[in-house]
Amino acid sequence: MKKLFYPPLSLLVVFVMLLGGLTSTIAFASKTFTDYKPGDMGYEEVQYLVGKDIVRGLPNNRFAPNVPVSREDSAVMFQRALDLQPTTRVSPFKDITNRRDYFYDAVIATYEAGIFGGDTKGNFGVKGNLTREQMASVIVRAFDLKPNSGKITLTDLDMSHSVHRKDIEILNQLGIAKGRTGGIFDPKSHVTRAEFSLFLHRAIHLDPDTNPDPSNGGGAGGIGSGGGEADTTAPLATAATLTLSNGKTIVADIIPGRINRLEFDLRGEANNVKFQSGTINVTEDSVIQITNIPASNVPNTDTLTEGPNSLSVAEALAGQDVLIGSIRTAYGNYILAGTLKDESGNSTVIHILLRTVN
Numbered sequence: 001m002k003k004l005f006y007p008p009l010s011l012l013v014v015f016v017m018l019l020g021g022l023t024s025t026i027a028f029a030s031k032t033f034t035d036y037k038p039g040d041m042g043y044e045e046v047q048y049l050v051g052k053d054i055v056r057g058l059p060n061n062r063f064a065p066n067v068p069v070s071r072e073d074s075a076v077m078f079q080r081a082l083d084l085q086p087t088t089r090v091s092p093f094k095d096i097t098n099r100r101d102y103f104y105d106a107v108i109a110t111y112e113a114g115i116f117g118g119d120t121k122g123n124f125g126v127k128g129n130l131t132r133e134q135m136a137s138v139i140v141r142a143f144d145l146k147p148n149s150g151k152i153t154l155t156d157l158d159m160s161h162s163v164h165r166k167d168i169e170i171l172n173q174l175g176i177a178k179g180r181t182g183g184i185f186d187p188k189s190h191v192t193r194a195e196f197s198l199f200l201h202r203a204i205h206l207d208p209d210t211n212p213d214p215s216n217g218g219g220a221g222g223i224g225s226g227g228g229e230a231d232t233t234a235p236l237a238t239a240a241t242l243t244l245s246n247g248k249t250i251v252a253d254i255i256p257g258r259i260n261r262l263e264f265d266l267r268g269e270a271n272n273v274k275f276q277s278g279t280i281n282v283t284e285d286s287v288i289q290i291t292n293i294p295a296s297n298v299p300n301t302d303t304l305t306e307g308p309n310s311l312s313v314a315e316a317l318a319g320q321d322v323l324i325g326s327i328r329t330a331y332g333n334y335i336l337a338g339t340l341k342d343e344s345g346n347s348t349v350i351h352i353l354l355r356t357v358n
Helices: 009-027 043-051 071-082 104-112 132-143 162-173 193-204 312-319 324-330
Strands: 237-244 249-251 253-255 260-265 275-282 286-290 301-304 307-310 334-341 347-355
Touching: 043 193, 071 104, 071 132, 071 193, 132 162, 132 193, 237 253, 237 260, 275 286, 275 312, 307 312
Parallel strands: 260 347
Antiparallel strands: 237 249, 237 275, 253 260, 275 307, 286 301, 286 334, 334 347
């Protein structure tokens, strides 16, 4: 019989101690920054994010806590925090073209997740700094946060853009953004790297009991009033087509996510092809508003009924004789951004992507 070997108890104790120390190191990994020290605002929260590989800092062991966070860096942090992976490596944005950029996949992944959209010119806004009101909106979208009955304590909400105001209120109600001295939120100023890390940490650790279920009236459509159960179901586009001047009909790919995305693949179409007409199917009566049609003097709002409808933006582009080549040259891939809103006020962000380049 083979003799079994039992190590001395002292060796077992040492091994367990070493294993425990290793586990502790992994769970609570930290990093020493040359410009950020214990006691500074957000330091402990940043160290947590470092341990989770959500934050890595800058070259030369710097963190730059008071430097504004860029849009692309915040996209990277969201990607790591939420473990997002893009479904494609084709960028929808005119200014995101280099696949070697460290933020390339993060920008696409956060766009697909409905966290970030582009501007009216089809750009992501790379190298731009995130404002505090923009920060509120992307955190609300990233973590699907809803309003609760908490008191709103901020005093300068009238300074915020109407697009972001509700999201600022939600962060304040949930205790994620408590405001600066005097109860101001300062919506137009840039959010610093330390502030963004602090807000991100609070969102990650939010008590589920403080973030109500959308089915209980706290969803994107707002809280209903009066008797009966409130309608909080937002309208959706479920199908769409574009008919071109060469006789082709392009069927949109419907991409699931927090943004209702309709993608038309026009990469194989010649530059001299024009738009002719289009259709869109929606789940309920609603109004579609597109904020950035690439043509002048074109109505940007249309009333839709449940089921199939004409896609008025396609007819508007046709009326202006817009060429696919014009969009390709000026924008690359162009996002028509807007909203679908029903009579109860429930709304969905909608993006119609005209993909003309790889």
